[in-house]
Amino acid sequence: MTDHGRYPFSPLPGRPIYDWPGAKRLAVYVALNLETFDFGSGLGAELAPGGPQPDVLNYAWRDWGNRVGAWRIRDMLDALQMPASILVNSRIYRDCPGLIEAFRARGDEIVGHGRTNSERQGILDEAEERALIAEATGILTREEGKAPAGWLGPWISQSRVTPDLLAEAGYRYLLDWCHDDQPIWFATRNGGRILAVPYPQELNDIPAIVARKDTGRQFAEAIVDAFDEMLEQSKSAPLVMGIALHPYIVGQPQRLRPLRQALAHIARHRDGIWITTAGAIAEHAAAQAPA
Template sequence: MTLPDHGRYAYSPITRRADYSWPEGKRLAVYLGVNLEHFAFGEGRGAALAPATNEPDVLNYAWRDYGNRVGVWRMLALLDQLDLPATVLANSAMYDYAPDLMQAFLARGDEIAGHGVTNSEAQGEMTEPEERAMIAAATDRIAAAGMAPQGWLSPWISESRVTPDLLQEAGYAYTLNWCMDDQPVWMTTRAGRILSIPYPQELNDIPAIVARKDSAADFAGMIIDTFDEMLDQSNDQPLVMGIALHPYIVGQPYRLRHLRRALSHIAAARDRVWITRAGEISALCHGGLAGQIS
């Protein structure tokens, strides 16, 4: 029996791949994916603190907006304190809504990756012309602020049948949409290839805290345990560990306290791991490691 297949990559067990190392001979690459999202008021999608009873959904809209007004600024202070870089996954609407916030990340030298125009819409529900236009609009807005995005995470990780094709054709080097591996993987498109960099759905505060109702302490423990285990596993294969963070969730004070503990644990081991940005992983894979990536 032959099942329908996406045709984007072939099966490859992680135990049978070419060996390589990250810079300075390090074996584990770690990056932080900080999601900056803006939502339409009274319509569209959005993570929910509590079920909406009507629109406008003031409770959930304001809860999410706390992240942009307060939570993310606390996170910025934490990143500065620990000297940690970030890959910012930004809705392009953020440039109009909170331009000083976007400038704060640019001033740190952080990477800005594409994350659609707004998380009030799902990319996979668009027609191909609509999706192409949305990608172009988000890309142009980010580039106009001074940094052309090299990577993309779809809002809600929602893809159409042609999303990887459209991203590659728009000039994107990598996608974060596919969570099938702990190493970068080349994906096929109709006009070439695009790199898939691991983006977590376990070490992600939305499925962990909002969906599964894990506590702040549980989430911090997951980060620490994953880091320690992957550091051991990386003796056998080079690995990538991503941590997906949303300021309206982990920027809440009691959760930030636990996040501080987890990130401090990682920062204390910086001499053993490559703490980096997703774009730097991509650049290395497209460059000197291009022939080593499966």
């Protein structure tokens, strides 16, 4: 049997209790994926089964997200006064000029998300993966004026050494693992460590809408149900609730309307919860649970 060796088993009940800022127990963040794709090759989510390349139907559907859907989501977040963690393919700066700048102007957190979502990093050898991380990080650092603190691999793709490479590249947290409702320290080689912040795979529009074929209304209802339940559960422990969005999916009008209603439900509870970013969660958790 093999084991990842990154963290020991620890049931949630019985862990040390701490609060989020403002003596709150539920932290909520929106993760908005801004991604770019190769035309005529590589990976990409599908609205319908694609034909031979170039797969115009699905490429254009995804491209609509950056040209239209992302801007509608930006306006929705503005209206709800909600921050976001923007998970950025570094090639977006070249492919979609002005897009990241619009979210930067809101003060949103910029998170590393590889070069493009046409590729997986976990299939690369160590040198190639290190180079991918370095390339993407260098572009984000140059464009944003500071290095990103967090990383989500394209397609949640990790090799056995990804946490080591991220820690060695200066990252303070990663988002790929959905194994807990609290931030958890990962051990990395040579005595290092990196924090894993919970990233949702259930409250994520690709698994929900593309894979399970949920409607936009069903996805929104799941967000509300999860929030109400986690708000109750957080009375006994600090919890993290993430919501993962892709503009080409939930930016569509028929899905944006119920999503707005779900997020408005959360926003109405802002006095009793911490609506924040993944990076702020990581920073606070690292200070509260340093070991």
